[in-house]
Amino acid sequence: xxxxxxxxxxxxxxxxxxxxxxxxxxxxxxxxxxxxxxxxxxxxxxxxxxxxxxxxxxxxxxxxxxxxxxxxxxxxxxxxxxxxxxxxxxxxxxxxxxxxxxxxxxxxxxxxxxxxxxxxxxxxxxxxxxxxxxxxxxx
Numbered sequence: 001x002x003x004x005x006x007x008x009x010x011x012x013x014x015x016x017x018x019x020x021x022x023x024x025x026x027x028x029x030x031x032x033x034x035x036x037x038x039x040x041x042x043x044x045x046x047x048x049x050x051x052x053x054x055x056x057x058x059x060x061x062x063x064x065x066x067x068x069x070x071x072x073x074x075x076x077x078x079x080x081x082x083x084x085x086x087x088x089x090x091x092x093x094x095x096x097x098x099x100x101x102x103x104x105x106x107x108x109x110x111x112x113x114x115x116x117x118x119x120x121x122x123x124x125x126x127x128x129x130x131x132x133x134x135x136x137x138x139x
Contacts, residue, residue: 072113
């Protein structure tokens, strides 16, 4: 008898565990799904809001005010590039490889490119085509 009195609460555990599942009706499940969906939409909306704010912050501080400007870039291989960078009034030709950046030459006379093209216009044009936007829409 003593053992039975000790084990009776343990035998009642599965019955008590089944009660919440049985008492939860479709209204409770619908409420939980609504809360879950609302939370998901809130997180997605927050992501879009932060992306919009980041874009706005980049437009407020344009890159043209930076001390270092990328003038031109040319790929030599899969991991090697030549990069022409302007620092203040000097232009420096840099060699970039997998784990190294080496200054190759400091130009005495700056190179003037026609109307500040992007470093790789083919990529920018292809990206705009993929996004379905026209490059003219850019501010």
